[in-house]
Amino acid sequence: MVRPVIQVHGLRKNFGDNPVLRGVSMDVSPGETVVIIGASGSGKTTFLRCLNRLEDPTDGLVRLDGEVVGASVSEKQVAAQISQFGFVFQRFNLFPHLAARDNVAIGPEKVRGLSRSDAQALAEQELARVHMQDHKDKRPSELSGGQQQRVAIARALAMKPRVMLFDEPTSALDPELVQEVLDVMKDLAKDGMTMVVVTHEMSFARDVADRVIYMEDGVIAEEGPPDQLFGAPKTAGAQRFLRHLSHD
Amino acid sequence: MKIDWDIVLQSIPLLAEGVIVTLQVSAVSAVLGLALGVALGLGALSRNRVTRWVVAAYVDFIRGTPLLIQIFLVFFALPMIGIRFDEFSAGVVALSLNAAAFVAEVVRGGVGAIERGQSEAAKAIGMRHRQLLVYILLPQAYRQMVPPLTNELISLVKNSSLLSVISVYELTRAGQAIISVHFVPFEIYTLLALYYYVLIKALSWLSVQLERRLPTW
Ligand SMILES: Nc1ncnc2c1ncn2[C@@H]1O[C@H](COP(=O)(O)OP(=O)(O)OP(=O)(O)O)[C@@H](O)[C@H]1O
Ligand SMILES: [Mg+2]
Numbered sequence: 001m002v003r004p005v006i007q008v009h010g011l012r013k014n015f016g017d018n019p020v021l022r023g024v025s026m027d028v029s030p031g032e033t034v035v036i037i038g039a040s041g042s043g044k045t046t047f048l049r050c051l052n053r054l055e056d057p058t059d060g061l062v063r064l065d066g067e068v069v070g071a072s073v074s075e076k077q078v079a080a081q082i083s084q085f086g087f088v089f090q091r092f093n094l095f096p097h098l099a100a101r102d103n104v105a106i107g108p109e110k111v112r113g114l115s116r117s118d119a120q121a122l123a124e125q126e127l128a129r130v131h132m133q134d135h136k137d138k139r140p141s142e143l144s145g146g147q148q149q150r151v152a153i154a155r156a157l158a159m160k161p162r163v164m165l166f167d168e169p170t171s172a173l174d175p176e177l178v179q180e181v182l183d184v185m186k187d188l189a190k191d192g193m194t195m196v197v198v199t200h201e202m203s204f205a206r207d208v209a210d211r212v213i214y215m216e217d218g219v220i221a222e223e224g225p226p227d228q229l230f231g232a233p234k235t236a237g238a239q240r241f242l243r244h245l246s247h248d
Numbered sequence: 249m250k251i252d253w254d255i256v257l258q259s260i261p262l263l264a265e266g267v268i269v270t271l272q273v274s275a276v277s278a279v280l281g282l283a284l285g286v287a288l289g290l291g292a293l294s295r296n297r298v299t300r301w302v303v304a305a306y307v308d309f310i311r312g313t314p315l316l317i318q319i320f321l322v323f324f325a326l327p328m329i330g331i332r333f334d335e336f337s338a339g340v341v342a343l344s345l346n347a348a349a350f351v352a353e354v355v356r357g358g359v360g361a362i363e364r365g366q367s368e369a370a371k372a373i374g375m376r377h378r379q380l381l382v383y384i385l386l387p388q389a390y391r392q393m394v395p396p397l398t399n400e401l402i403s404l405v406k407n408s409s410l411l412s413v414i415s416v417y418e419l420t421r422a423g424q425a426i427i428s429v430h431f432v433p434f435e436i437y438t439l440l441a442l443y444y445y446v447l448i449k450a451l452s453w454l455s456v457q458l459e460r461r462l463p464t465w
Contacts, residue, residue, distance in 0.1 A: 054368050075376050083374025093369035096465045097387050107373035110383060139465045152369075159373050 003066060005030050005163050005194045006051065011060035013046050013218075020046045022218040023060070028163065033195045035205040035226070038215035039241055044198040045090075047215070048165045051196070052085035053078070064162060083111055086156030086164040090172050092148040094140040094155070100127060101136040104155045112159065126154040130184045146177030150184055157188075164188065166197040200245060206230065214238045255432045259423075259439055266422025267443055273336065273418055274405045277343035281404065282397075284344060285351020292356040295377050303352060310349035315407055318342050323414045339411035339418075347404050354396045358389035391462045398455035402448050409444070419443055 004027035013021040020043045028034055036044050049055040051062055053070050062069040064084055072078050094103050101123045109119035127133050130150035140148050149169055156164060166185065170178040182204050189195055189208045199205065205212055205226050212229040214222040216237045222229065233239045291303040310318070322333070322342040333341060362385050370380040412421035423440045427433050 052372060054371065079371075079374045079376050082371065085372070087369075087372040089365060089369065091365060093365035095366065095369070095384055095388075097463070106383060107375070110379055111374040141465055155369075155373065 002030055004028055005032075005065060006196075007061075007063040007066075008051070009061045009063075011047070011050055011062065012058045013043075013050055013055060014058045020218050021050065021057070024215075024218070024220055025060075026213070026220065026223075028194060028196060030194055031192045032210045033189045033197065033208050034211050034213060035209040036196065036198045036213045036215060037200060037205070037241070037245075038221075042215045043218040044215055045167050046218075048087070048167050048196065048198060051165060052082050052087055054087070079111070083107065083159045084162045086153075086159060086161035088149070088152055088156055088164065088166045088169045090168045092140070092145070092152045092172075094148055094152055096140050099137050099139055100132060100143070100151045103140070103151055104158045107155065107159050122158055123154070126158045127151070129157065129187075130154045131180075144177060145173045146180045149173065149181045153181075153184055153188075163194040163196065166195065166199065168198050168200070170199065170201060202230070202245065214241065216241075249434070252430075252432050252435055255426070255430055256435050256439065259426050259436060262426060263419060263422050263436075263439060263443060266417065266419035267447070269336075269416065269422075270405065270408050270418040270447070273339050273343065273411065273416060274401075274408050276340050277347060277408070278401055278404055280340065280344035281347030281400075282351055284348035286355055288348055288352035289355025289359070290381065292352055293359055293381060307349045307352055310346055315342070315346055316410055316413065318346055319410060319414060335411075335414050335416045338414060339408070339416045343404055343408060343411070346407070347400060350400045350403070351397065354393055354400065355389075357396070358393040359385045361392065362388050391459065391464070394455060394459045394462065398452065401455075402451055405447060405451065406444065 006028040008024060008026050011021050011024040012019070024047060026034075036047070038044050046055060050057045051069070056070075064081060067081070069081055070078055072081070095106070098106065101120060104123035104126050105116075105119040108114045108122050109116055114122065124133060124136060127136050130153050132147060132150050132154060135143060135147060135151075140151070143151065153164075153169075169185070170181050173181065178201070182201060185195070185197070185204065186208055197204070197209075209226045211223060212226045213220050214229065214233070214235070214237070216235075222233060222235045222238045229238065230242060233242055288303050288306065291299045292307075294300055319339070319342040322345070323335070323338040326333070359381070366384055366388065367380055370384045375384070408418055409420035411418055412424060415421065420440060423436045427436050
């Protein structure tokens with residue numbers, strides 16, 4: 001069997017005395033797309049942020065390609081490991097003082113050490129991949145939300161990550177801009193990118209997910225292929241959650 | 249009350265010499281204070297706890313003591329441990345050390361006001377702390393830092409009048425010299441007020457011009 005890209009073992013996270021993650025274990029295989037759903041406050045964002053160390057887990061281990069994340073004492077090595085997780089934020093978090101191309105190029109240039117011209121060329125390629133090549137000189141404030149999110153995806157891709165993590169990438173967008181972002185994500189999945197996606201876009205989950213995880217109160221309450229989880233959820237929590245969702 | 253216009257007319261050029269010294273002492277102190285203050289500000293943002301503590305203690309000391317005492321410390325106390333300055337240098341050192349603490353606070357505050365998502369995005373693409381500061385946070389902070397830095401510069405110019413107590417022949421000292429000979433305090437202090445006022449208005453105007461020229465996004 002191929003080694004999982006990500007192995008999560010017994011992940012716990014407390015904020016003060018609030019246990020937000022209460023022991024999450026899962027593996028993600030190469031090329032797999034995992035969709036995570038769950039009620040607000042169930043710990044989905046916290047889980048993603050513990051994977052790439054935006055939060056320090058209280059307990060448990062995350063391995064990337066077999067290597068424990070954050071185990072090295074050198075800031076540089078930990079940073080290099082973190083850059084192997086592409087992270088896409090709900091609110092894009094583009095760098096407002098940089099044009100789209102520089103938003104994408106700055107990581108390859110400053111972190112991966114590419115020459116300036118190579119980094120710029122790579123940035124243009126990645127922008128083309130998300131259909132943003134015609135906007136490369138614009139600042140984020142000149143772009144729509146959907147365009148900003150696609151630049152943010154390109155910025156993450158330019159680091160040549162082993163896995164892409166998406167935290168509700170379309171929930172801050174006007175409805176008419178959602179599809180362009182989902183289309184880009186679908187293409188990525190089709191190209192074999194390994195992805196973990198927190199989203200409530202059911203059409204995306206049905207079409208693209210290999211596996212759906214339902215989180216509740218900081219644990220994985222149920223998981224399975226999308227047909228099974230959406231068609232015949234076993235746990236009462238998942239049934240209730242999906243019923244709510246389809247009423248919205 | 250009778251205004252002695254002759255003294256006023258004679259004083260205008262005499263005081264202008266004092267203005268030059270005030271500008272010199274302020275300019276040198278501003279440059280040194282800015283350089284040291286930015287260094288301290290970066291220290292305050294360091295990941296090293298000891299560095300942060302040292303900067304915090306320094307800022308706390310400067311803010312918690314009168315500038316006049318700091319000037320006396322530099323001018324009278326430091327020579328006792330073998331560090332000796334002429335009046336002008338002592339004045340510059342005292343004003344720079346004072347300004348640096350306030351500049352450090354502006355830098356720390358300016359960088360701290362950048363929303364957390366920026367740091368997180370930079371961290372997520374593998375930037376280290378220093379890279380995050382240099383490429384992401386400081387470039388976004390410096391425009392917002394211009395108005396508070398202008399305020400510090402204005403304070404510095406006003407504070408330079410305190411150097412009259414260690415006989416730096418700046419604007420206030422030049423005025424006092426005239427008063428001691430002719431005993432015309434009303435005329436001279438009014439003139440001094442006008443001189444300072446014009447200086448400070450000019451600085452404010454320059455700062456607004458600078459702020460306009462900095463890029464926005
Ligand atoms: N930095 C923090 N400090 C304290 N508590 C936090 C912090 N971040 C999250 N929490 C708490 O952890 C819990 C889980 O939050 P999290 O954001 O992971 O949930 P979520 O499943 O992503 O919810 P949503 O669907 O609303 O995004 C919430 O109760 C939240 O208040
Ligand atoms: Mg969330």
